[in-house]
Amino acid sequence: MIRICTSLAEAGYAVTLIGRRFTGSPALVTRPFKQKRLFCFFRTGKLSYLEYNLRLFLCLLFIKADGVCAIDLDTILPFYFISKLKGIPRVYDAHELFCEMKEVVTRPRIYKVWKWVERYAVPKFKHGYTVNKPIADEFKMMYRTEYEVIRNVPVWEPLEIPDKPEKFILFQGAVNEGRSFETLIPAMQYVNAPFVICGNGNFMIQAEFLASEYDTNHRIEFKGRILPAELKELTKKAWIGVTLFENNGLSNYYSLANRFFDYIHAGIPQLCVDYPAYREINNKYNIAVLTSDLRSEALAERLNELLNNKNLYYQLQQNCLQAREAINWQQEEKKLLAFYKNIL
Template identity: 35%
Template sequence: MKRIIVSVTNDLSTDQRVDKVCNTLHNNNFNVLLIGRKLPNSFKLDRKYNTKRINLLFNTGFLFYAEYNFRIFFLLLFSKKDILLSNDLDTLLANFLVGKIQRKKLVYDSHELFTESPELINKPFVKYVWLKLENLILPKLENCYTVCKSIADFYNKKHKTNFKVVRNLPVKKTIKKGKISFSTKTKKIIIYQGSLNIGRGLELMINVMKHLNNHIFIIIGSGDVYEDLKNKTTKENLNDKVKFLGKLTPKELHKITPLADLGISLEENLGLNYRYALPNKIFDYIQAEVPVLVSNLPEMKRVIIDYKVGEIINDRAPKKLANQIKKILERDFSSELKKAKEKLVWEKEEPKLLSVFENC
């Protein structure tokens, strides 16, 4: 049985993609160890495979990335393994060095265009360092995959690599509806789930709620702009229309998502990372049979065009977007959603994932 060590920089609690990958590998006779970091608010884990969380002195900025890669370099170096699986650029250096030193197979999963993320827009030196690392290592990789065709095409053209596509689709589930702690009465529920970072269209949606009188907007997740969004909601006197549920476990989220009438993914075109994004929340909405409203960006709108499970945003002006939301909520997408949810599941992606590891 081959032993795989998987590394990420998050705390493992809510990373559904990595959990699905690890479960697939475990179910196909790989011995899996997943390594992440420990945070004060980290949820307790109950996984079929082995996990390890590292306590760090630094949790943000350069010192965090430097400490984490330093720590996992030695952890990987002195651990038994056959294959290394690195997730995203921020874990790649340690994995690459150990792979070279000990001649171990390295697999790379790129969840996004890391160097094109909006967080790096105003940090040219930091972006320069990450680009140098990417340009140095990616052309040397043999076994790699990513979340969508646009990102795969980008890397393959730029670095002459052979990135395959393994979409971040949800595991097939039966719908189980939970309860929300506050009353929604007869209001239509609009939901956002995911990271609360710049460029996600959340400030826009709070402005849109001024023009929607029989609707409630639920925000699930945590991130850099969490407090800013809460402050904006209070400042605009929208606390009765905008509710924050914080970070939920995937199990909790699975029961909340089906309560919604509309799921949104309104990322802004802030660089190629967002332009080529294919957020897993879109597929989570579909699996919960919730219609979707998405940005007019290549990967997102392709889902809407191919499966007819919602609409593409027409105009980002708050009042016009509010009118589009009212109209979309009058439409019935139930038939299309039922068809799409049977096709857009992780079980369809597993053979693609396993084909990558056949080379190892």
């Protein structure tokens, strides 16, 4: 969201980004747009969603705007009702197929609620964009929408590969269900390298328990949420990135995670799932080792290959440096600005 809001602000739009404030949230960094965090008493569960949506609606009620953008399904209702109330355009930014996430699709009652929200609200958002064509095609098939594809990729900047005295493996992003931690953490029993996890999420407690259960605490460091600038520098120093998702719903299968591109721009090869969007890019640029086998033994074998096969590693690294020249925010930004120019 920082990239999108920055591009819009630098193009002359007055942008306000609204999010949640959690205990321990890092301090806000000065940006070229306004930022507002909403405090909620309930941190998890159904009441947390209800409270946040109510507070978001009330916040939006007192903000003067010529248009609004909902980020994913869990914020879509307040933005819909506000846009109707104020008679302004509304945009849906769909990072994923929300109802197909593991934590939703595997819980029938929760799935039923969110699917009702999706069926009610998404068709009412004529304007929208998402991260890849397979997801855009799914929305078109379900709701006859014509959403744009705007990938959330890093800004191109000059890169100098730093010295790496220690080979460590990095995961960055939400520590949520469906990210293969159940097999990735046990795999570290067979990999002689540190594993650094940057992020937090609904699987954090279970992930820490797995590290203890499989006696991999000495290899795994849980850093929690860190500031983007710090994460960017840490990513450059990593030896391998990890982008894994269980194939338990279309959201994972059609995903195109931000970290996939963050690793490319840091010039680090990665172990990545062999799903359509990743395969398409890897077929063109060959920047990752793809796997369709998420068993612990298979993951350990692939990670060890990247750690020990110097020729493979440095070829993938060089390919990353070439790919980042073509896949960057400077290219995607053009589509974003054209999109909003046609609406506002």
